[in-house]
């Protein structure tokens with residue numbers, strides 16, 4: 001699994017990814033509309049997870065368009081039946097993509113897990129047709145340092161560092177996404193960012209709780225977070241009195257030249 005720590009075959013993976021989608025989809029959909037992706041477009045959704053954006057894209061592009069959704073583990077995509085959707089098992093680290101094939105290529109919350117994100121971005125750029133758009137959305141956890149709760153700060157940093165450990169990175173990579181995309185020779189490169197303010201008991205809080213449950217053994221093995229502190233954080237994440245900052249979502253887009 002290329003060192004990816006949060007296997008989609010886990011029994012609660014669908015719920016966990018649905019919570020992520022709930023948190024991020026409105027912003028992703030707004031950006032895709034802004035880029036003008038519509039009827040007839042051929043789209044590629046890389047590392048599609050449980051597929052909410054792939055499904056939404058199928059509606060946007062209609063019967064004259066198409067969507068290819070790839071993931072290293074397609075367990076959660078295989079049940080989706082839509083006439084203009086094709087699901088393919090694909091490892092963005094190891095395998096090429098169809099060249100110059102898509103009007104729109106999107107990937108969200110995958111590059112920070114990879115040892116060589118630049119290589120994956122190059123693959124996605126090469127998959128664009130002339131005038132096609134790339135949209136990448138990645139998380140940088142800098143806002144967690146500003147959370148008022150020591151317990152949550154410590155928990156978040158330990159958790160996300162454990163998740164991305166296999167990639168040899170930390171959870172503060174996405175800040176270089178704009179210059180990384182700009183170096184790929186695309187035109188009209190632009191970007192924006194936002195971060196969620198998380199209340200205990202909310203869907204966003206449950207996402208981080210479930211991530212910690214899935215990563216529990218590895219997290220405790222790092223000794224970055226003692227068990228008592230983990231339990232305290234999990235309690236806080238259920239409490240409506242908690243207000244904390246989640247990871248910063250950095251979005252960057254760019255267009256392949258017309259020739």
Ligand SMILES: C[S@@+](CC[C@H](N)C(=O)[O-])C[C@H]1O[C@@H](n2cnc3c(N)ncnc32)[C@H](O)[C@@H]1O
Pocket residue numbers: 001002004007008017020021046047048049050070071072073090091092093107108109110113
């Ligand atoms: C954090 S989830 C994000 C899912 C989806 N992009 C979203 O934002 O809702 C990361 C996804 O990347 C997939 N993944 C991990 N390593 C991958 C790789 N090397 N190639 C393709 N997909 C990969 C995982 O299986 C998982 O579905």
